[in-house]
Amino acid sequence: MQIGQTDIASINIDVTSRDDIPVILLGLQHIYTTLPLRTAVFKILEEVIPYKEADDSGSLAPVDANKGRPGMDQWNILVLGSLRLGLSADFDRIQELANQHQTLRLMLGHGLLTADKNYRLQTLKDNLALFTPDIMARINVEVIRAGHQLLDIDIHEMIKARCDSFVLKTNVHFPTDINLLYDAIRVLIRDCVYWSKDYALPEWRQHQYNLRQFKALYRKIQKLRHSTSKDENKKRAKALQICEAHQAYIDLAQFYLERVTRSVELLKNTHNVPEVLLSDFAIFHEHADRQIDQIKRRVLEGEKIPHAEKVFSLFQPHTEWISKGKAGVPVELGIRMCIMEDTHGFILHHHVMQKETDDKIALEMINATQLNFPSLNACSFDKGFHSPENQRQLKEKLDHVVLPKKGRLSNADKRREYDKDFVQAKKQHSAVESAINALQVHGLNKCPDHGIEGFERYAALAVLSRNIQKVGCIVRDRKRKLLEEQKQAA
Numbered sequence: 001m002q003i004g005q006t007d008i009a010s011i012n013i014d015v016t017s018r019d020d021i022p023v024i025l026l027g028l029q030h031i032y033t034t035l036p037l038r039t040a041v042f043k044i045l046e047e048v049i050p051y052k053e054a055d056d057s058g059s060l061a062p063v064d065a066n067k068g069r070p071g072m073d074q075w076n077i078l079v080l081g082s083l084r085l086g087l088s089a090d091f092d093r094i095q096e097l098a099n100q101h102q103t104l105r106l107m108l109g110h111g112l113l114t115a116d117k118n119y120r121l122q123t124l125k126d127n128l129a130l131f132t133p134d135i136m137a138r139i140n141v142e143v144i145r146a147g148h149q150l151l152d153i154d155i156h157e158m159i160k161a162r163c164d165s166f167v168l169k170t171n172v173h174f175p176t177d178i179n180l181l182y183d184a185i186r187v188l189i190r191d192c193v194y195w196s197k198d199y200a201l202p203e204w205r206q207h208q209y210n211l212r213q214f215k216a217l218y219r220k221i222q223k224l225r226h227s228t229s230k231d232e233n234k235k236r237a238k239a240l241q242i243c244e245a246h247q248a249y250i251d252l253a254q255f256y257l258e259r260v261t262r263s264v265e266l267l268k269n270t271h272n273v274p275e276v277l278l279s280d281f282a283i284f285h286e287h288a289d290r291q292i293d294q295i296k297r298r299v300l301e302g303e304k305i306p307h308a309e310k311v312f313s314l315f316q317p318h319t320e321w322i323s324k325g326k327a328g329v330p331v332e333l334g335i336r337m338c339i340m341e342d343t344h345g346f347i348l349h350h351h352v353m354q355k356e357t358d359d360k361i362a363l364e365m366i367n368a369t370q371l372n373f374p375s376l377n378a379c380s381f382d383k384g385f386h387s388p389e390n391q392r393q394l395k396e397k398l399d400h401v402v403l404p405k406k407g408r409l410s411n412a413d414k415r416r417e418y419d420k421d422f423v424q425a426k427k428q429h430s431a432v433e434s435a436i437n438a439l440q441v442h443g444l445n446k447c448p449d450h451g452i453e454g455f456e457r458y459a460a461l462a463v464l465s466r467n468i469q470k471v472g473c474i475v476r477d478r479k480r481k482l483l484e485e486q487k488q489a490a
Contacts, residue, residue: 004112009033011106015479020442021097024086024465025107026479027472028079030150031143040142045074048130072119072127076108078139080119081128085443085458085465091128095121133460137349140464141372144346147471151344160343160378160400162432163365163385165358167322168459169334169446172313177295178249182218183314184288185253186211188260191280199271201263210256217249246299250292257288287314318354318452334447337459340369340379341435343428345470347463348373352456358384362403363393370397378402380429402426439466 267273297303313319336353362385380402402425
């Protein structure tokens, strides 16, 4: 404690508010004021090494650097990270709240002597990226155990859970072969212009005009594709125009690729630029070559491109094309994510399913959850998780397994699935959709972070934030009840 600071336990949080911020702050306050929980969480947070602001330019250095003032500490990173996902907010809103929200600044430890302390946008981005999924998963376990203690649940009491998956979308546009080629050429031209500022590369003086010409061909193809004429002669003429437009499009793309190749050779051989700094050229050149080949095969040769050869985003290459057959949702672009929720609303475990389907991870979800919660002894799934092997292995792990079988039922399957307890648990399984909806409302509808590492970190932080919010809801409801009792007594 310093002069002018307010003890976190003494911060008055409005429990009558219906906003999300007080609930999250109540959960964080419970973590800080419960000594065993705080000790366990802070021991994990010690592994996070925050950055320091080195100078007024906003550049950052590790916390053990000899100069610079502290930018953020681990507690601040946890508080602001939880708010970012709990509110489904971007960094600009988090910066505004951290600098202007009075109660939040008290939670961050700012008092009279640090009233002028402001957080910079880049400081928030760099420090909140220091969390790893492993660190957040371990903190998550401690928060869930604290939530169970608040509910007076015995640690050895049997835990019942529900398991389901959903698609966490990546922040990408809808992919077509022509717009992916446009993305590749656009990035290559942009990078050449960037290097030409220092090394005066030839042939890029009219780069803006060149890109406009390329985009004009891209728009022409888009308009030709939208034709809805039913006349056979017009259809044949339109098909010929489409082929000619695609040929002109890929010819111009190859022309620019040759120019990019000459510029890269000039940078390497004449200006001795290290190859590691030119890695983006090789990546996007490969993307462009692949898209040109696929456009030729699909449009000019009439070949159907195998799904395994397709890439759905150049900037988020981990993006998958997922069609789950839901009404009104023909396709989703992202990665599947599986969650394990207990009957009290806490997310016990989650898993990012890269190139995986539900039936491949059912046993893995149970094993991973039982490592932290050995009393897990009953779990329900939907039909997507069914396989004969899963039915057999899950019965060895759990006392009660609710896993409906796909297809026609045998007499033994009918006896199992028409059992009173099975039917009741199957009805209760749909409650997991409420947890999925809550996660999507609080940030897990679309991931704005880049790369698969950012994707996994974002998902883990969302689960942690949701569980902190659940603890805050329990504390809020108890305080509301106490206020109501005091009001009635008065």
